[in-house]
Amino acid sequence: MNQLYYLTDEQRAIRDLAREIARERIAPLATHVDETGEYPHEQLKLLAQQGLMGLHVPEAYGGAAAGSLAFCLAAEEVAWACAATATIFLVQNLGGYPIVFAGTEAQKRRYLPRIASGEITAAFSLSESGSGSDAAGMQCAAVRKGDRYVVNGSKMWVTNGSHAGVITVFVTTNRSQRAKGITALLIEPGLKGFSVGKNERKLGIHGSPTVALHFTDCEVPVENRVGEEGEGFKVAMRTLEHSRPTIGAQAVGIGQAALDAATAYAKERRAFEQPIAAFQGIQFMLADMAMAVHGSRLVVHHAASLIDHGVPSAAMESSIAKCMASDTAMKVATDAVQILGGYGYTREFPVERYMRDAKITQIYEGTNQIQRLVIAQQLLGKL
Numbered sequence: 001m002n003q004l005y006y007l008t009d010e011q012r013a014i015r016d017l018a019r020e021i022a023r024e025r026i027a028p029l030a031t032h033v034d035e036t037g038e039y040p041h042e043q044l045k046l047l048a049q050q051g052l053m054g055l056h057v058p059e060a061y062g063g064a065a066a067g068s069l070a071f072c073l074a075a076e077e078v079a080w081a082c083a084a085t086a087t088i089f090l091v092q093n094l095g096g097y098p099i100v101f102a103g104t105e106a107q108k109r110r111y112l113p114r115i116a117s118g119e120i121t122a123a124f125s126l127s128e129s130g131s132g133s134d135a136a137g138m139q140c141a142a143v144r145k146g147d148r149y150v151v152n153g154s155k156m157w158v159t160n161g162s163h164a165g166v167i168t169v170f171v172t173t174n175r176s177q178r179a180k181g182i183t184a185l186l187i188e189p190g191l192k193g194f195s196v197g198k199n200e201r202k203l204g205i206h207g208s209p210t211v212a213l214h215f216t217d218c219e220v221p222v223e224n225r226v227g228e229e230g231e232g233f234k235v236a237m238r239t240l241e242h243s244r245p246t247i248g249a250q251a252v253g254i255g256q257a258a259l260d261a262a263t264a265y266a267k268e269r270r271a272f273e274q275p276i277a278a279f280q281g282i283q284f285m286l287a288d289m290a291m292a293v294h295g296s297r298l299v300v301h302h303a304a305s306l307i308d309h310g311v312p313s314a315a316m317e318s319s320i321a322k323c324m325a326s327d328t329a330m331k332v333a334t335d336a337v338q339i340l341g342g343y344g345y346t347r348e349f350p351v352e353r354y355m356r357d358a359k360i361t362q363i364y365e366g367t368n369q370i371q372r373l374v375i376a377q378q379l380l381g382k383l
């Protein structure tokens with residue numbers, strides 16, 4: 001594939017650095033992470049040592065302020081090697097964005113330099129057992145008492161919630177107001193009344209913990225509030241608009257890895273006294289996979305570039321990037337399993353892992369049905 005000539009020297013350098021770490025240091029550990037579910041401490045440390053954990057953090061707080069496209073380039077490379085490590089790498093962004101967008105100066109000074117250096121990881125907690133797509137229907141509630149919020153209830157599906165040094169937790173301060181009653185609070189581990197619950201057993205991304213959080217009369221100082229009371233939903237939606245292209249980038253990385261594995265196998269595997277790559281049926285599958293991965297990458301880069309250019313809203317392009325790239329990753333990984341035949345279905349080759357890992361990109365940060373709703377709303381306006 002040709003060079004991406006539209007990248008700046010800085011973006012190219014970030015991609016190349018991430019590619020080197022991903023291919024030489026992270027990829028060799030990916031099967032182990034998948035089979036054991038071990039948390040990828042060393043892999044994250046490597047990314048942090050090279051300054052890649054703070055790509056989204058402003059320079060004033062120790063980050064590289066490299067922008068969304070640069071982050072997507074790095075995320076694709078990490079996901080090519082290990083989707084579980086990539087998920088935690090992405091959540092560093094997702095958990096950090098609310099502080100970047102709406103944090104007070106004190107919050108920025110307290111957390112952003114440590115997020116940028118990788119000293120702490122971050123997490124983002126919006127979903128609950130009864131409310132995922134319908135996030136505004138959340139039940140976990142906070143009541144203000146003087147200079148504290150008293151939080152009661154539970155959150156679910158929190159990626160990295162068991163390891164994060166700071167979690168942006170969305171709670172309701174007024175249930176009847178739904179979205180307008182949601183408030184964002186910063187929670188640190190060790191807070192009295194706060195505990196980490198069940199770690200889910202999942203289909204894929206095994207090294208990325210997905211946990212419940214429980215709050216029982218947990219007192220959170222008012223200075224931990226991000227943005228105004230009732231402004232939390234807006235903070236969450238702005239964060240998701242910025243982070244959805246990065247899920248697209250993760251999906252592109254998984255799709256590219258599946259395409260690479262299938263291409264290599266097709267040239268090696270022989271049937272009917274010739275490489276299976278000589279069959280037009282296989283060539284057309286590979287060509288379709290390449291077109292889909294390439295197209296998805298460009299759509300992800302376009303959404304990220306819009307964000308970097310500060311357009312008023314990139315909601316539609318951001319949802320298109322996430323939805324198209326994740327549907328592509330799922331299809332391409334499934335086709336890669338098909339091209340490897342029986343071997344594709346075994347753990348001898350990584351393509352079955354790519355297929356399991358690809359699935360989550362169609363579900364988290366808003367299912368692909370919800371992305372289609374966002375796209376349709378942008379198309380149709382208020383009916």
Ligand SMILES: Cc1cc2nc3c(=O)[nH]c(=O)nc-3n(C[C@H](O)[C@H](O)[C@H](O)COP(=O)(O)OP(=O)(O)OC[C@H]3O[C@@H](n4cnc5c(N)ncnc54)[C@H](O)[C@@H]3O)c2cc1C
Binds near residue numbers: 091131360
């Ligand atoms: C591994 C993993 C990691 C996650 N990490 C995080 C995290 O870090 N932070 C966080 O806050 N959340 C996280 N999530 C939660 C994730 O974002 C939700 O699971 C997702 O948004 C879907 O919500 P739900 O599971 O409640 O499904 P539901 O909302 O119950 O949806 C069920 C089905 O109905 C469809 N559906 C719902 N509403 C509509 C509609 N209006 N129109 C058409 N179809 C609809 C959905 O698309 C889906 O197919 C994670 C989930 C997983 C599995």
